[in-house]
Every structure is written in structure tokens, then in C-alpha cells.
Amino acid sequence: MEISQTRCIGCGNCTYVCPMGAIFIDPETRKARINDDACVECYACYNGLSREVLPPKTARLARRLSKKLLLRFDPDPDICPTSAFEPDDLAWPRIVRRAFSDPRVPHESTGIVGRGTEEVKTNDVSGRIGIGQVGFTVEFGRPGVGARFSEIQVMSRALARIGVAFEPKNPVTTLMSDVATGDIREDILNEKVMSAILEIKVEVARTEEIVRAVWEVEKQLDTIIVLGVGARCDENGDENVVAPILERLGYKLHRAKTNLGLGHKTLRLIAPEEFERPPLAAALS
Template sequence: MRIDESRCVACGNCVPICPVGAISIDPVARRARVNRDECVECHACYRGMSKEHLYPPLVRAIRRVAAALRFRFDPEPDICPTDALTPETLAWPRVVRRAFSDPQVPHESTGITGRGTAEVKTNDVTGRVKEGEAGFVIEFGRPGVGARFREIQAMTTALAALGVEFERQNPVTSLMTDPRRGILREDILDEKVLSAIVEVKAGLEQVPLVLGAVREVSRRLTTVVAVGVSTRCDASGGDRLRAILEAEGYPAYRGKTNLGLGRATAGRLS
């Protein structure tokens, strides 16, 4: 995202809209600035504000007079009064930021918007995770922190060393040059995104090892890490995962199952 300095009047309305704090007001230039290194190209500022087309020199003059007379002249807080926010045409690798951060942009690898994956919660339809297996969803960056792929790679390499299987229909996996080692493309490692999800599966006996690796790596990261673990219940509705999680000190809850109503189940498809 770029801010047109010829149009910006430094009203500051865009500053709190940015979910990663990449916009600030330069007190000397009296213009809003975008920290391009921190901006994740989510377009929240552009879509989250109404746009007026007031004449910038007139708005600046009114604001100066208002300041001299000690009263405020500010636009409504959800409006960019001079339409100064300007989306850019993004090239590789910066375009990766928008793919992972703008919920309206589908990922090329999966065709899914948002983080680009339906996650293991749709397992009743996809059948990704079988009995005796655990599916892991490891999320980076939310809320309001963001994550760089270099930190995500620190996690994927640690997980790969345990022999886990990365979900192929996942946008992070699609950016790997060596899935066996969890290595991502070198040219994206310094790119920052609002959020990303890594999905892996392993045998239930490996759950303690995977959780231990996630705990150890997350202590070295500057971003936020959240983990979800799921499994397929047996014919009687029971599962072995609950006891494993409780032994590791994690409370277990049954929930978040997106039923594929009206569709053939994974069992019938196989």
C-alpha cells in the first residue's frame, strides 16, 4: 500500500485501521507514512475506510486555521477525506504478502481465500486424517502481530526432523523447495504476512514429540503461535488423543467440526 503524499492531509484516520501498526504520521512532513517492511498488504486500510475527494490544499488550509483558532477540524474517523490511499501492483515476492493477508484474495495453489486452506476441521469430507493419526494446525501471526516466513521455516524444519507429513493442499507447503526438510523458498523468507497456517499429520504416538517441538521453537520466535490438534474417532465415538493431550498438560475439547451436509463422506469416496 502507498499513501499519495500530494493528497494526504495527515488526519490520522488510517493509523488505527492498520492491523500491524505499519502506518504512522510524520510530524515534520505532516503526512502519513507506510512502513513497507511492516506492511502486510492486507488492504484493510483501503477497504476499511470510506473515501471522499476533497481538495487537499483546501483541507490543509482549514486545518491550519482551525489549529490557530484552537478548535479541531477532523473528518469522520472512518473516512479518508482526500482519497490518499493507493494500492500498488505487487511483484514477486512481495505479492505473497497480500495472498496470505487479504481475505478476499484466493491462493493460487489451493484456490481458497484467507489463509488458503479449509484446515483439518473439514476432515469428515476430505478424510485427510485417519484413525490412529493426529492432524495439527499451527497458526502464526494472529492477532495483530504478523509473521515472517523465516520464523515459519524455523518451525517447519523442526517438524520435518520428526518425520511428519505436510499437507499438500496448503499454501505454505506449496512454497517449500524441500518438504522433506521443511525448507521454504529463499526469496520469501523476509516477507511478512498477517497470518499463515502450517498443517501436518503424524501418528498419535508422535503427538508429544510434535507438541514439544512446537513449544521449544515458539519460545525463540517473535510472533504468536497457536496449535490445534484433531483426530478421527473410532466406530464407538472414542479417541485416544484426549488422554495424550491431557497427559501433556493441554485441556481437550470436542468441537469445531464443519459437517459436509448433503455431500458424500470421505469414507464413501474411498
């Protein structure tokens, strides 16, 4: 994203919209600029502000006159009064930033928008996590913080060393140069995104091992790490296998989601012989 220096009048409205704090008012020119390194191409500035087309010279003159008269001439805080934002034609590897940071943009590798994964939250439909297995999502970054692929690679390499398999449909996995080692393509290692997710699944017996491995690696990273856990429920809709392990490790658990399968109950009542009971899934946090 670029800000036209001929159209910008330095109102500063856009500085409050950027979730990464990448927009600032240049003290020399008194116009808004974007820190390209901090920008994750989320387009929150371009899409979050209404755009008017006031002539820049007129708007600047009105501001100067108002200042001399000790009056304020500031546009509404949700408006770019001169439509100064100019989206770039993003090329590789920078385009990766937008794919992970703008929730409306689909990943070319998966066809899914946002961070590009259904995760384990749709396990009732996908059956990704089987009986005796546990799924983990390791999320990197948050608005205001973000994460670089070099940081994600530290985690993916550590997990690969202990013999875990990465979810092939995950967009981070598709960007690995070597899935067996967790290596990510060198040309995107310095790219920054608002957030991204690694996904793995292991046998339940390895739950504590994985949690402790994530704990160890996150100490080395200058970003936020959020660990999500998904497990299969029993026939009564309870999860009493993985939860005790997490509680022993110090987590206070609250069930985030329980998925039954869209329309499953109704369909079974209509034609029970045509449908098998799908697996229940509990997401613990």
C-alpha cells in the same frame, strides 16, 4: 500500499485502521506514511476506510483556520477525506504478503482464498485424517504481530527432521524449495504476513512427540504460535484417544467443532443404501 503525500492531510484516521501498526504520522511532514517492512499488504486501510474526494488544499486550509479559531476540523474517523491511499502493483516476492494477509485474495497455487487451506476442519468431507491418525495445524502470527517466512522455516525444518509429511494442498507447502527438509524458498524468507499455517498428520502414537517438538521450537521464535489438533471420533461421536494425551500434557480441552457432513443425515434417510457413513471429526483446542 502507498499514501499520496500530495493528497494526505495528516488527519491520522488511517493509523487506527492498520492491524499491524504500520501507518504513522511523520513528525516532519505531519502526513501519514507506511512502514513498508511492517506492512503485510492486507488492504485493511484501503478497504476499511470510506474515501471522500475533498480537495487537499481546501481540507488543509480548513484545518489551519479551525486550529487558529480553537475549533476542531477532523473528518469522521472511518473516512480518508482525500482518497490518499494508492495500491501498488505488487510484484514477486512482495505479493506473497497479500495472498496470506488479505482474506479475499486466492492463492495461485491452491485457488483458495485467505491462508489457503481447508485444514482438518472439513475432514468429514475430505477424509484427510484417517482412523488412528491425528492432524496438527501450526499457526504463526496474529494481527499486530505477524510472522516472517524465516520464522516459519525454523518450525518446518524441525518438523521435517523428525519425519513428518506436510499437507501438499497447503500454500506454505507449495512455497517450499525442498519439502523433505522443510526449506522455504530463499526469496520469500524475509516476507512478513499476518498469519500462515503449517499442516501435518501423524499416527496417534506420535501425538506427544509432535507437541513437544512444537513447544521446543516456539521458544526460538518472536511470534505467536497456535497449535490446533484434529482427531477422528468413534461411532458414538466421542474422542477418547487423543484427548487424554493432550490433557496429560497440561491442556484443558474444549471441543471446538464436530463435523458430521453437510446434509448427511437427511440424505441417508432418503437413500441409505447410496451413502456410506462419513468419518466424524473433532477439532480440539
